Amino acid sequence: MKPVTLSVVAIASVLAVASGSAGAGDTPSQQCPTYDPLRQPFFGDLHVHTNDSVDAFVFDVVNGPRDAYVFARGGEVGMTPVDIDRKPTRTWKLRRPLDFTAVTDHSEGFGVTRVCRDPTSPAYSLPECQLLNGIIPTSALPNPSDVQFALHKTISQATLLLLIASVGVVPPNVPVTCRLYPDQCDAGALSIWQDEQDAAKQYDDPCHFTTFIAYEWTPMPGTANLHRNVVFANAHVPGRAFSYFETSERARSEGKLDYDARVLWEMLQENCLDAGTGCDVLTIPHNSNFSAGLMFPDPHDAKEAADRAVWEPLVEITQHKGSSECRFDRMYSSGVDTTDEQCAFEQEPSLTLLPNQYLPPPPPEAFQPRAFVRSVLKDGLALEQQGFDDPANPGAKLHINPFKLGVIGSTDTHNGTPGNTDEVDWPGHVGNQDDTEVKRMSGAFTARSNPGGLAVVWAEENTRDSIFAALRRRETYGTSGTRPKVRFFGAWDFGDATSLCDEPSLVSVGYHQGVPMGSDLPPPPPGKKPWFVAWALKDEGVLDDSGSPVPGTGTPLQRIQIVKGWVDGAGATHERVLNIAPTRDDGSLRPDGSFSEDVDPQTCRATTTGSGELCTVWEDDDFDPTQPAFYYARVLEDPTCRWSTYACRKLGVDPFADTCLAQAETAQPGQNLDDCCAIRLDPVIQERAWTSPIWYRPGS
């Protein structure tokens, strides 16, 4: 061939390859008929465990990834308790289907999960597998069914604790099964990962329901939670789900701490972002409340700061194991780096994943501020202001904010039941550990856990590409389980801002004149202060089979707050929380005390009803253009009854009664139900939404 022809062929083939692989998603090339350029809210759950997770299948959970997707779409699946044939004796279904979900099973356990569930594997008869399956010889027992059940559960629980301990030590201990049969374990891990991909593919239904292939990376050094969900954008994923065992080995070889997240990012960079297949991925941390502050450490250098900002644009701010926005403890009348009493919402009495089942909880001083997202956001501003040494220019600084975290919620269900967040009849979180009201109320930690939250994105259409793009740009918010719709925009100039809430094209103005949640404000015109508009619609509500509204859904909105965090010239961080809607008649802001926190015990509804819709525009009068800041909106619903109130009433204990403690003694003999009473645990909650922040950065 002549050289000219060769180069033409070369260029053409490069172009062909480039256009083929660039942004290669699974979205159909045409837009969905429901495409909306002004974006719509999609509700999902990005943290779901099925019986592919070791800490689900040992607790009799029967649902696999396919069942989880079926459930998310509104289908019926089985729940524990199971009978002697391991068949579920209950079924459950969502009242309202989800729009998207990701199954995130623990990759560390994939090998053990496959091998110990396969009776033909040589490893199956190893004590570790036998114990995980709770199998004991029955012929030696007089009354097999009851005792077998009981022993089965005790044994499997104990074995699971050993397995969990294996990821709690540094370096982590590979399970005995995998040390003795490494090839079977490895093959098993790869086969489970392939099956997860197949299940996600089977149920992904562009324009109607979106699945994401994902898994959970589960390091827990000394029981401090450093877990992250690894969520892939499309079907092009690495052949292996890199677990803590693999990353810790590599970390040691690089001289890093075993649980350093940078190693996970390196492996994902090599095998996904750089693979040339169109692979894309995010890692989403959760439960910083149990991380002892280790989830968000000071970055070692500018590279780590930049990496973190790119790899982790989101945080799961609420889920079954408590809320991580901030912490206030009414028992001690103080908070961790805050005085905001709303931070008492869904707090657990433990510092790490080691559950504290007996009160009192550790005092606020015992907690690291970086365990809570609001402090992390503030520290991010301070670190950016301080800057990191620029490796290319000695003496110069690079100003990077490593902690620009958008917000989602999720459940962390270990029942394979995504989005099961209704408080009125919550059936439990993990198999036979909490499938009755008594089990759910026994233990201070368990009673203070909750059904979990939801992830909400503003995206044009319900497809992988559109939703993943929304996750990346942080146009997301998290809810504590209900479905309010929340818009939040910031701008230097909205035109006639004060009448913006009467403007039908508010959303269009928001996008064109300002920026949505999760974004940065552009550089300020001189002398201008930022304006923010927050617009929320209550959860639309759902009716039960008899046509009555389901309690806890469709709750009116009580107020919208704005949370501002900033850094002053001396590098100290500050925060302020204001109630920006509804205002008083004269337009001034209402103080906290003017909002009721009571419900009518008969109806579980607020004594003072809020609104179906709230809209407000707020200008930051105290804005200082030299001070970096972030602003996010928090929307509070009217108070309603917590799940524990409904559960306790079923057991014969009324949290609101004067005789509550006496009832708690006698209602279920042998069971301590003191946590049912208001004196121990608040029977009332205010469900809420938190938007991703909007950031301001002083001009360079």
Add this chain to the structure above:
Amino acid sequence: MKDWLRSPALHFLLIGGLLFAAHARWRRASGAGEVQAAVPKAIVISAAEIAQLRRQWYAQSGRLPDPGELRAAIDHAIDEEVLYREALARALDRDDEVVRQRLVSVMGFLSDDEKRDATALYRAALELGLDRNDLVVRRHLVQLMRLLARRPEVPRPVADAELVALREREPERWQSPAEVTLTHVFLSESRRGSRVDRDARDLLERLLVEHAGADRASALGDPFPLGTEVRHASERDLQRIFGAGFARALAEVKPGQWSGPIRSSYGRHLVWVHERIPPRMPPLEAIRPQLLQQLRDQRGEERARAKLRAWRAGYVVEVADAGQAGARFDPALYPARVDVTLPRPQPFLGD
């Protein structure tokens, strides 16, 4: 040398060897499913067993079974026994890896002698008859027989006509839902309070009189955060945006004119329906795999039921008087749920 090769004895041995190998292969291929041993044909459900079924039911559901439920539980127990015996008759436990592993591990727990290898343990287990008593083995064999019962004797190819018929039989299952495209004007209950109904009726009159278009109409209403255009929305989409009841009320509305007011969770809406798209049946190719799966499942179920009935007919079943067993069961003595803590020892009733 050559004589030796021509020796009839050698040929005899070779041919015999080939026949033996062929027979062994053929035997293994069709071995599963062939009855090879005789099993007792009398099944007795004793009063003690009925009491046990009652206890299990109570443990799982927290209440005693009614007569219909108890009869169903007894029926299920008989079916299981039939399947178990049919499995034994077919010697399914002899070559089964799961059974072997299970017996080896049980024997390992029970045996004092740590030096015995897997084969010795397996043989010892068989000698003790552990395979006949073990619940796990039993469950596994019953499961194998259920699978066997579902298998077709001769795989029958599936014609397109059958799939189409299946699709037509349950249209709601396969159709994409009906969709609607509309524009709406929102009157907010939060902003207008008790005036909202009156305002809605007044605005509707005005829109009709002015022959107002969509843009003009939106300007007269209140802003709605999810927009005033709704495109290709199914009933579920309408429920998500407006709350329950909206879709049903919308069904009455005729396209091409302002109608309402329709109530939502947030207030009242005047709607202009542009287009209603009826439910569409997807082409056969789009849902072929799902239809095939459903057909196979259905056929498997029918075959399994027929087989079970046929096998059961070969047994003589005797059931004790349920009433007699029930009289001696006192639920107060048994825990309502099986908890993780071991139950206290109970007197054994129900003999």
